[in-house]
Amino acid sequence: MPRPDRPTSPASTSDGAADRPPAGDEGAVTARPRAGLLQIGQVAERTGLSLRTIRFYEENGLVVPTARSEGGYRLYSDADVARLEVIKRMKPLGFSLEEMRQLLTLLADLTVAGAHHREALTDRLRMFHEAATARVGALREQLAVAEGFAATLADRLDRAR
């Protein structure tokens, strides 16, 4: 079973991320190895996160790959990737990894419908929402300051032209 991809591209910058998702039959739609699992490089490509970052998130319990290959390669499911994408969306809110971990768990717990603690969960969710709202406000202010400073620079530019 040979491999279709990489038709002789000898030079590369090094550890990049692209390629070799073993055995997708010729003309397959999207690279997909045996069990619908992606390896880290492909995940990085899809999410725009660095390999280091993805590993780091695992180290901190944020997204642990569903499986490992015999040789120890991390193998990510679509759900894993989705989790990573949620994290990406949270990032601008400036939550810490720990907070993100908690929020992820919380959201998962809430999705399990059968939660008896529903009340407590929504309470915690409300707190996260408040924190998020606060951060959004802070961000807005930062943006305003940034715009202001950029304007100042523009000013000095054509004042000194």
Next chain:
Amino acid sequence: MPRPDRPTSPASTSDGAADRPPAGDEGAVTARPRAGLLQIGQVAERTGLSLRTIRFYEENGLVVPTARSEGGYRLYSDADVARLEVIKRMKPLGFSLEEMRQLLTLLADLTVAGAHHREALTDRLRMFHEAATARVGALREQLAVAEGFAATLADRLDRAR
């Protein structure tokens, strides 16, 4: 020459920042020691920066206090404070300390009117302005993502209420 402030407040939380700006005559407007110079605590209060941060900026050559007291206290002029405030405005743009240092110098150089390198200076200024504009764009996007996520949270909140 006695001091007006602190009319016997024995308990305090500790290192705060307020107080003893020596000898402002009774009923003075704003605390002012001898030569219109402020000590670090007062600067912190005015700028909203932490003592640590202000010292850190000095360590990195961003704002070196105009003077020191006999005993080694940092003494800041109004110009120093102004510099700190400029830094505060730059911060949301995500420049590194080094970049901010350069930009501060650049702006100062430009103000010295008599610059022969005016051209080169404005060129550098233009580059900073471009960087700033780029960052503003990035910030806007971050804000959008943040708002989006906050909305998602709000959604889950009343979907699960």
Next chain:
DNA sequence: ACACAACCTAACCCTCACGTCAGGGAAAGG
């Protein structure tokens, strides 16, 4: 003159979210 409270100093280590090597193993093909 002395004690004192409030302020300051330098010097240290700690945190967070990664980046950056270094050295070695795995997957696939020639």
Next chain:
DNA sequence: CCTTTCCCTGACGTGAGGGTTAGGTTGTGT
């Protein structure tokens, strides 16, 4: 066999500060 390309772990580095410690300075009240 060898080569590529990808992946692994482990360890150290970085940026922008935070916190703590042990001690010096300043102005004041008595």
